[in-house]
Amino acid sequence: MQAAEAQLKVDVLVVGAGPAGLACAIRLARAGKGQRQIMVLEKSAQLGGHLLSGAVMRPQALQHLLMPDEYAALPIGPLVTRDTFHALLPKGAIRVPFVPPKMRMRGLPLVSLAQLGSALGDIATKLGVEILTSQTADALLWEGDRVSGVRTLDDPILADTTVLAEGPAGLLTKAVLARHPQLAGPNLQTYALGIKEIVEVPANPALLGTVAHTFGYPLGINIYGGGFIYHMDETHVALGLAIALDYHDPATYPHDLFRRWKRHPFVQRHIAGGKTVEYGARLVPEGGWHSRLGMAAPGAFIIGDSAGLVDTMELKGIHLAVESGMAAADAIIRGDALRQEDMPSLDGLRRTANYRAAFRASLPIGMAAAGLAWISGGRLPWGRIRQRDERQCLHEIGHRQPPLPQPDNGPLDLGLDSDLFLARLRYRPDTDHIAIPDADKCRECFQRFAAPCTRFCPAGVYEADATRTAIHIRAENCVQCRCCTLKCPYDNIRWETPEHGVGPDYQNV
Numbered sequence: 001m002q003a004a005e006a007q008l009k010v011d012v013l014v015v016g017a018g019p020a021g022l023a024c025a026i027r028l029a030r031a032g033k034g035q036r037q038i039m040v041l042e043k044s045a046q047l048g049g050h051l052l053s054g055a056v057m058r059p060q061a062l063q064h065l066l067m068p069d070e071y072a073a074l075p076i077g078p079l080v081t082r083d084t085f086h087a088l089l090p091k092g093a094i095r096v097p098f099v100p101p102k103m104r105m106r107g108l109p110l111v112s113l114a115q116l117g118s119a120l121g122d123i124a125t126k127l128g129v130e131i132l133t134s135q136t137a138d139a140l141l142w143e144g145d146r147v148s149g150v151r152t153l154d155d156p157i158l159a160d161t162t163v164l165a166e167g168p169a170g171l172l173t174k175a176v177l178a179r180h181p182q183l184a185g186p187n188l189q190t191y192a193l194g195i196k197e198i199v200e201v202p203a204n205p206a207l208l209g210t211v212a213h214t215f216g217y218p219l220g221i222n223i224y225g226g227g228f229i230y231h232m233d234e235t236h237v238a239l240g241l242a243i244a245l246d247y248h249d250p251a252t253y254p255h256d257l258f259r260r261w262k263r264h265p266f267v268q269r270h271i272a273g274g275k276t277v278e279y280g281a282r283l284v285p286e287g288g289w290h291s292r293l294g295m296a297a298p299g300a301f302i303i304g305d306s307a308g309l310v311d312t313m314e315l316k317g318i319h320l321a322v323e324s325g326m327a328a329a330d331a332i333i334r335g336d337a338l339r340q341e342d343m344p345s346l347d348g349l350r351r352t353a354n355y356r357a358a359f360r361a362s363l364p365i366g367m368a369a370a371g372l373a374w375i376s377g378g379r380l381p382w383g384r385i386r387q388r389d390e391r392q393c394l395h396e397i398g399h400r401q402p403p404l405p406q407p408d409n410g411p412l413d414l415g416l417d418s419d420l421f422l423a424r425l426r427y428r429p430d431t432d433h434i435a436i437p438d439a440d441k442c443r444e445c446f447q448r449f450a451a452p453c454t455r456f457c458p459a460g461v462y463e464a465d466a467t468r469t470a471i472h473i474r475a476e477n478c479v480q481c482r483c484c485t486l487k488c489p490y491d492n493i494r495w496e497t498p499e500h501g502v503g504p505d506y507q508n509v
Helices: 019-032 060-065 068-072 113-126 171-179 254-263 265-271 318-334 346-351 363-375 416-421 439-449
Strands: 008-015 038-041 076-079 082-088 093-095 109-111 130-132 137-143 146-152 156-164 191-200 210-216 225-231 236-244 275-285 300-302 462-464 471-473
Touching: 008 019, 008 146, 019 038, 019 060, 019 113, 019 318, 038 156, 060 318, 109 113, 113 130, 137 156, 137 171, 156 171, 156 318, 171 300, 191 254, 210 265, 225 265, 236 254, 236 265, 254 265, 275 416, 300 318, 318 346
Parallel strands: 008 038, 008 156, 038 130, 082 210, 156 300
Antiparallel strands: 076 109, 082 093, 137 146, 146 156, 191 236, 191 275, 210 225, 225 236, 462 471
């Protein structure tokens, strides 16, 4: 879209009110002291409504961004008091005796990203930042190859600088890459699907601050991923399973894997007697150093998860998001290029450069190669390990029958529809932001892969019709994770920007 149609003009326009976007806005506002007009667009109806993460956080970046009293007032949970890794077998668990220092979490704070985003938004507003919730940016404005603003569903907005903090696999970020492919890293980005619940449990003060991570069952040796269990307070446990999307088996059903993981005796010990009170899902960019994007484009910056800034070995990204937002703000203030020294945590990302890609073959091979990469500071004798497109990873299903959705089995073992109720979805019944353009490809996909979209979607958006030759779309179920834009083997799903203020309403996940 050409910029000439726009009327509203701001100095800096930030798309996305997550930790990266809000850190950028806060840094700019504090430095500009009201001299810059800074606007943040957030597609959820309220701040934090679309934010989901674990999360254990490295706090130094936020402490650097905020005044001491601002940081002290943040809704930060307890510090991690106990931190374990376990390999899960079908019925048992083996504690890992040695955990690399980079993966240890004792002493770090637990946070709800939804609550943290809301609090950071309040700080930004007090500093004079204009935050517009229920505002969706669905296209970029261009002057030649320079980004000059965005088009919302209501009006275009011009900006001297546009900052993209829209999360992983964002549509606007993809548009920038289409014009400036040199920003892409040498590796394709690779993603995991994270499925998460909050479980309310009987009060147990002794477990406050306890953190446990798992790998192995039910993912086996051919799917990278693992589970996490965080005791956020005396009565609430955050738990989730991350499933890498470069899996081969089209019968893989992430929500079913999550339920099987929750039934494991090790997990049950942490949530016994409880009930699920919140549900959500999102993508996690896992590619690391070789998959991260260049953060500076003409007229724009790409920050946070949009740029792929997650340390997969460390299982953290909030500190990188905040650092990238501050680095972009500092570059805007100076009027020059980004400086790598403004992001000290990038060195940690570089030192684990081949960590995630090492697991491409299998879990045992990956653990060996990842250990070597960690010891060598990200360097391997054979150099960079390449990543593959998630769409190209699936094998044909043959004559096997894929698993079917299962009903509820008690307050801790919810079926997908019951889980979705806990995501507090808001849509009009006739919402139409998802489409499958080619029916012939869909029929072929049924024959070769048994329609994997009916399983990989964590919201049950895609249902097979009675003939098993076509898909019925339940767009009103969408949690806006955008997994479908990555895993359809025919790239035959079109996910567009939904209307303002719809989707999940996360509160604690």
